[in-house]
Amino acid sequence: MSLALPDPDRAVLARRDDIVNQLATLVPEAILITDEEGRRTFETDALTAYRCLPLAVVLPSSTEEVSRILRFCHENHVKVVPRGAGTSLAGGALPLEDAIVLCLSRMTKVLAIDVATRTARVEAGITNTGITQAVAAQGFFYAPDPSSQIACTLGGNVATNSGGAHCLKYGVTVNNVQGVRLVLMDGEIVDIGGDHLDASGYDFLALIVGSEGQLGVVTEATVRLIKVPEGARPVLLGFDTTEAAASCVGAIIAAGIVPVAIEFMDRPAIHVCEHFVAAGYPLDVEALLIVEVEGSDDEIEYLLEKIEEIARDHNPATVRRSQNAEESALIWKGRKAAFGAIGQLSDYYCMDGVIPLSKLPKALDEIGWICRKYRFDVANIFHAGDGNLHPLILYNANDPLQLERAEQCGAEILKLCVELGGCLTGEHGVGIEKRELMYVQYSDADLEQQMRIKTVFDPEWLLNPGKVFPLEGRPPQ
Amino acid sequence: MTGHMRLGFHAPETAEELAHLVAEAVDTRTPLEVMGRGTKREIGRPVGSGSVVSTERMVGVPLYEPSELVLVAQAGTPLRQIETVLAENEQELPFEPVDLGPILGYGPGEATIGGVIATNISGSRRVIAGAARDYVLGVKAVNGRGEIIKAGGRVMKNVTGYDVGRVLAGSWGTLAIMTEISLKVLPAQREIRTLICFGLPDPTGVEALWLAMDTPFAVSGTVHMHAGLAKGLSHPDISGAGVSVTAIRVENFPASARYRASRLKQVLAAYEPALELDTMGSRAFWEEIRTLKMFQGTKAPLWRISTTPAGASKLVAGLARKIEVRALYDWSGGLVWLETPPLSDAGAVEVRRTIAELGGHATLVRAEASTRGAIDIFQPLDPLLMALTAKLKQAFDPAGILNPGRMYQGL
Numbered sequence: 001m002s003l004a005l006p007d008p009d010r011a012v013l014a015r016r017d018d019i020v021n022q023l024a025t026l027v028p029e030a031i032l033i034t035d036e037e038g039r040r041t042f043e044t045d046a047l048t049a050y051r052c053l054p055l056a057v058v059l060p061s062s063t064e065e066v067s068r069i070l071r072f073c074h075e076n077h078v079k080v081v082p083r084g085a086g087t088s089l090a091g092g093a094l095p096l097e098d099a100i101v102l103c104l105s106r107m108t109k110v111l112a113i114d115v116a117t118r119t120a121r122v123e124a125g126i127t128n129t130g131i132t133q134a135v136a137a138q139g140f141f142y143a144p145d146p147s148s149q150i151a152c153t154l155g156g157n158v159a160t161n162s163g164g165a166h167c168l169k170y171g172v173t174v175n176n177v178q179g180v181r182l183v184l185m186d187g188e189i190v191d192i193g194g195d196h197l198d199a200s201g202y203d204f205l206a207l208i209v210g211s212e213g214q215l216g217v218v219t220e221a222t223v224r225l226i227k228v229p230e231g232a233r234p235v236l237l238g239f240d241t242t243e244a245a246a247s248c249v250g251a252i253i254a255a256g257i258v259p260v261a262i263e264f265m266d267r268p269a270i271h272v273c274e275h276f277v278a279a280g281y282p283l284d285v286e287a288l289l290i291v292e293v294e295g296s297d298d299e300i301e302y303l304l305e306k307i308e309e310i311a312r313d314h315n316p317a318t319v320r321r322s323q324n325a326e327e328s329a330l331i332w333k334g335r336k337a338a339f340g341a342i343g344q345l346s347d348y349y350c351m352d353g354v355i356p357l358s359k360l361p362k363a364l365d366e367i368g369w370i371c372r373k374y375r376f377d378v379a380n381i382f383h384a385g386d387g388n389l390h391p392l393i394l395y396n397a398n399d400p401l402q403l404e405r406a407e408q409c410g411a412e413i414l415k416l417c418v419e420l421g422g423c424l425t426g427e428h429g430v431g432i433e434k435r436e437l438m439y440v441q442y443s444d445a446d447l448e449q450q451m452r453i454k455t456v457f458d459p460e461w462l463l464n465p466g467k468v469f470p471l472e473g474r475p476p477q
Numbered sequence: 478m479t480g481h482m483r484l485g486f487h488a489p490e491t492a493e494e495l496a497h498l499v500a501e502a503v504d505t506r507t508p509l510e511v512m513g514r515g516t517k518r519e520i521g522r523p524v525g526s527g528s529v530v531s532t533e534r535m536v537g538v539p540l541y542e543p544s545e546l547v548l549v550a551q552a553g554t555p556l557r558q559i560e561t562v563l564a565e566n567e568q569e570l571p572f573e574p575v576d577l578g579p580i581l582g583y584g585p586g587e588a589t590i591g592g593v594i595a596t597n598i599s600g601s602r603r604v605i606a607g608a609a610r611d612y613v614l615g616v617k618a619v620n621g622r623g624e625i626i627k628a629g630g631r632v633m634k635n636v637t638g639y640d641v642g643r644v645l646a647g648s649w650g651t652l653a654i655m656t657e658i659s660l661k662v663l664p665a666q667r668e669i670r671t672l673i674c675f676g677l678p679d680p681t682g683v684e685a686l687w688l689a690m691d692t693p694f695a696v697s698g699t700v701h702m703h704a705g706l707a708k709g710l711s712h713p714d715i716s717g718a719g720v721s722v723t724a725i726r727v728e729n730f731p732a733s734a735r736y737r738a739s740r741l742k743q744v745l746a747a748y749e750p751a752l753e754l755d756t757m758g759s760r761a762f763w764e765e766i767r768t769l770k771m772f773q774g775t776k777a778p779l780w781r782i783s784t785t786p787a788g789a790s791k792l793v794a795g796l797a798r799k800i801e802v803r804a805l806y807d808w809s810g811g812l813v814w815l816e817t818p819p820l821s822d823a824g825a826v827e828v829r830r831t832i833a834e835l836g837g838h839a840t841l842v843r844a845e846a847s848t849r850g851a852i853d854i855f856q857p858l859d860p861l862l863m864a865l866t867a868k869l870k871q872a873f874d875p876a877g878i879l880n881p882g883r884m885y886q887g888l
Contacts, residue, residue, distance in 0.1 A: 116687050116787040117811070139691075161636040172634060174643070175611045190861045196783045197811050198597065198608050200838035200856035201884070202652070202866055206610060206643030210636045227693045254544035256567055256664035299733045354632040357545045386633035387545075426634035434637075441637055445624040450639045452872040456865065468638065 006466040008098035027065045033057040047091040054095035059103045063219040071187025082213035084153030090431025110134045118225045124155030124218045140225035143170035160429035161210035168385035169260040174209040179222035185458045213464040215457040229294035237311045238285030238318030245287035246360035248314040249384045262385035263290040269379040276341035279334030282318040338381045347397035349406045352428040353417030357387045374409035388426035430468045485528040492656040500623030503876045511650030511880045513589030516578040521883040552655045557586030569665040572609045573600030579768045597647030601698040604808040610646035612661045618653035621874025631659040651880045652873035666728035669759035670738035672750040676720035679790035683810040685748040687786045689725045690809045694737040698726030699809040709771035778823035778844045784837030786810030799827045825852045
């Protein structure tokens with residue numbers, strides 16, 4: 001564990017009982033967790049190497065309660081860590097000793113579905129899948145689909161601008177949210193955007209999406225709904241080299257075809273997933289692409305034929321089209337289960353760097369070298385269409401030395417991504433994990449501009465502090 | 478050329494020169510009017526500055542990777558140049574930017590990409606493809622402190638820090654001056670079909686538009702216009718119809734576009750789509766929508782109103798009871814271009830009152846300078862959002878020298 005948390009405010013720790021009592025009076029309907037065992041549940045997120053017991057945990061059930069809690073914390077200089085389902089892989093929801101965890105997982109209501117505007121108004125604690133389930137009967141779905149979609153909340157998706165496998169066609173969260181109700185740190189409630197497209201004035205929505213809970217707490221959102229296509233079908237393309245797979249991806253896009261998804265798995269990932277799900281993946285290839293297209297049966301046939309034709313120029317070892325809905329579901333089940341499957345075999349540290357697509361072969365090659373240098377195995381599963389890599393560094397979490405080495409290995413991989421023209425994180429967020437690497441990508445002036453924005457919304461930096469910006473970074477005067 | 482006054486006109490060639498210039502303006506408290514080639518200069522409140530800074534000499538496409546769907550352009554690059562480069566590789570800007578130049582007396586394609594992004598003006602495909610801001614991957618800019626800043630990058634996904642690039646989109650040059658923009662581009666549509674219905678009253682026309690959107694056929698253009706506006710278009714069957722015109726576009730590879738059009742015809746049978754435009758006809762029709770041909774050649778006030786499809790025809794009908802209006806509905810009714818009579822307030826009182834009832838926001842895109850100086854051009858914000866707006870402006874431009882007053886009085 002190489003990353004420190006900010007020093008707690010001793011005065012706040014000393015007033016813990018008083019703060020908890022006041023909160024209990026202030027929001028009697030909210031669930032307030034103060035005992036150690038209860039707080040233990042919230043001590044970490046999906047970056048489990050880092051843990052910290054918060055001052056207390058509060059689970060409100062309305063925007064008004066969120067507002068009262070934030071106003072109280074603001075007046076009393078108590079830090080607040082917003083949280084949804086706690087699936088952040090970057091420590092974005094890691095508590096602080098002197099902070100209240102504000103968990104929105106009880107706010108799960110679907111408030112309205114509007115077929116004419118093709119939007120749904122939902123509370124921020126609803127799960128990603130929950131939105132699609134709620135609108136499926138009307139023939140719609142909510143497009144962003146992160147791997148954790150069964151558990152993760154829309155609020156968390158907004159915080160990290162989540163993507164997923166199908167964002168190559170449909171975009172990420174920022175492209176699929178039209179409005180939010182935001183509670184500022186001082187308790188003020190502000191509506192940004194809504195039913196209509198493109199809010200007037202500055203694009204505050206773009207700032208809120210991806211701000212990792214540092215600018216305000218989103219309690220409701222208006223999301224864009226997409227009509228379910230007539231059909232969708234993937235094809236599996238196996239290759240003997242990662243280079244061939246990577247150049248095939250570029251060739252498909254250059255040919256004017258933008259599939260809904262192009263997923264990449266390397267040999268270790270293929271084997272683990274096939275063993276876990278029996279999805280029918282070929283085991284004798286170095287790289288596997290799952291390429292999915294949508295449309296009517298004829299459109300799908302046409303596009304898959306085109307894609308297979310392009311693939312044949314890159315010497316595929318396997319070309320296998322899904323024959324029916326069951327096969328398609330199984331192919332995706334394997335991909336979506338990948339992280340879990342690998343997790344059954346080994347602890348892993350999941351990276352999230354992004355690179356320009358043309359640098360894919362070089363990036364995979366270098367990542368292999370870096371991991372060998374640190375004596376780790378690595379599995380690669382990622383969204384190839386948009387260059388968002390997810391190398392999984394396999395290590396033993398019970399060995400603190402290995403953890404530290406894995407972190408160094410990961411940092412080196414992310415620096416490589418930036419050197420190749422990419423960025424540190426595509427969809428997981430900076431959180432605590434990549435905080436100190438921000439100077440790799442940004443200059444002082446770049447980061448200071450971002451920090452000034454933080455100060456606009458939260459002048460005292462009480463909201464999810466210690467994340468995103470390097471710890472020594474202080475709000476500029 | 479744009480023909481504006483050259484007095485106090487600065488057109489730096491590099492971000493460094495621009496940064497130096499802004500720093501000097503900060504030191505001397507000189508307000509700067511920020512623009513590209515000035516084709517949208519007459520939108521917004523008059524800035525009232527003797528000093529103009531333009532990006533028109535920052536021209537070029539330093540990076541274009543068709544197989545990565547990425548194009549990086551210098552902010553002053555004319556839109557036409559970017560569209561030409563893209564077309565050579567059968568790609569396009571997916572948000573189909575509306576070209577406001579021709580309705581304001583400038584030539585088509587003259588606008589710069591910086592201006593397109595800074596105003597976040599998206600065209601008909603916005604309804605399915607997203608807005609200009611949705612395609613911004615990263616920017617380089619000079620803020621109001623004279624610092625060169627960058628945000629985002631040139632890759633498809635990026636949540637490394639706050640999304641400063643998208644905030645600059647739609648900020649009308651009031652926060653920072655963009656010098657370089659990375660954009661996501663997409664393959665151009667090869668085959669297009671447009672179904673056209675005639676004589677539908679507004680509520681029925683808009684209903685046909687969102688019924689079309691409620692299909693899985695990726696409908697990418699949905700407009701409905703009053704008879705008087707249709708008269709201004711080139712296609713003889715449309716200009717000569719003498720009734721309202723409702724148009725719905727589908728695109729894709731040839732067989733698919735044809736399939737989608739035939740299925741849509743069934744769905745819309747009750748609205749009697751009497752005309753179908755092929756690819757060439759469609760291109761010509763949608764290009765006229767994109768350049769707002771029906772509003773060219775006059776100086777009548779023109780509003781751009783973002784509302785909901787369900788409220789759009791009510792909004793127009795409500796206004797029509799008070800003042801004479803002509804309306805083009807786009808985005809399946811989510812956007813209304815509304816021409817009002819040359820009243821001294823351009824109809825602002827009525828427009829704002831109606832929007833207050835029905836929701837949405839309105840921007841006065843065309844009006845005489847005297848009108849623009851006297852009324853709110855952009856939708857007035859609620860006090861809390863206005864306070865955040867002022868603070869955000871302060872965070873980028875503490876001296877208040879970039880396009881002061883352009884969007885909001887005193888800001």
